[in-house]
Amino acid sequence: xxxxxxxxxxxxxxxxxxxxxxxxxxxxxxxxxxxxxxxxxxxxxxxxxxxxxxxxxxxxxxxxxxxxxxxxxxxxxxxxxxxxxxxxxxxxxxxxxxxxxxxxxxxxxxxxxxxxxxxxxxxxxxxxxxxxxxxxxxxxxxxxxxxxxxxxxxxxxxxxxxxxxxxxxxxxxxxxxxxxxxxxxxxxxxxxxxxxxxxxxxxxxxxxxxxxxxxxxxxxxxxxxxxxxxxxxxxxxxxxxx
Numbered sequence: 540x541x542x543x544x545x546x547x548x549x550x551x552x553x554x555x556x557x558x559x560x561x562x563x564x565x566x567x568x569x570x571x572x573x574x575x576x577x578x579x580x581x582x583x584x585x586x587x588x589x590x591x592x593x594x595x596x597x598x599x600x601x602x603x604x605x606x607x608x609x610x611x612x613x614x615x616x617x618x619x620x621x622x623x624x625x626x627x628x629x630x631x632x633x634x635x636x637x638x639x640x641x642x643x644x645x646x647x648x649x650x651x652x653x654x655x656x657x658x659x660x661x662x663x664x665x666x667x668x669x670x671x672x673x674x675x676x677x678x679x680x681x682x683x684x685x686x687x688x689x690x691x692x693x694x695x696x697x698x699x700x701x702x703x704x705x706x707x708x709x710x711x712x713x714x715x716x717x718x719x720x721x722x723x724x725x726x727x728x729x730x731x732x733x734x735x736x737x738x739x740x741x742x743x744x745x746x747x748x749x750x751x752x753x754x755x756x757x758x759x760x761x762x763x764x765x766x767x768x769x770x771x772x773x774x775x776x777x778x779x780x781x
Contacts, residue, residue, distance in 0.1 A: 544736075546716075551580070561734070574599050579603040652691075658739075660691055661695045669686070693712055706750075730754050732753050735749070
């Protein structure tokens with residue numbers, strides 16, 4: 540079993556296509572999983588959704604799909620200093636996406652569970668093993684970390700939600716977060732797109748996971764935002780360098 544996991548695309552089609560080229564170069568894959576937060580945050584939500592459908596990705600629900608389905612952005616402090624601009628992006632995204640796509644995205648499954656012949660469990664989910672909101676930090680209280688692994692307990696838990704990479708052992712569970720496809724916050728990684736390659740190692744009876752990163756053209760996504768009247772162009776990655 541060979542799986543590619545992408546997460547936190549945030550409607551950045553340029554970054555998604557860069558990742559898909561890298562995935563194609565390492566093919567074949569049995570499954571491509573998109574781990575939530577696909578269609579809110581960038582200038583091409585519909586095209587991002589269509590690209591994921593075209594490749595037959597198994598899409599999971601993130602907190603932003605849930606919020607779009609509810610038609611309500613979370614209360615403060617969500618969005619931080621860019622909250623007003625992000626609220627504009629939220630409203631714009633609801634306007635440009637067909638209602639049926641918003642409904643389908645909001646109804647996506649929250650997690651994917653896989654095992655091979657009853658072997659160690661792999662869980663792929665957006666934020667953690669139990670819900671769409673709570674963060675897994677390296678310094679989270681150990682009892683809270685243990686709770687966030689969920690039931691049944693996975694051997695490997697692959698998450699997104701926070702866009703920074705993390706590789707953490709929580710008791711018997713390895714937690715891997717490769718980073719975001721379309722919205723890296725770090726100044727030195729603004730044009731990096733991340734994804735995770737997962738392989739079932741049959742001789743060892745174990746899942747292996749390897750993160751990857753590729754670069755993408757931030758000027759192309761900024762130009763796309765301007766072309767469609769996207770209201771968040773100035774908060775796209777790399778805007779201050781364009």
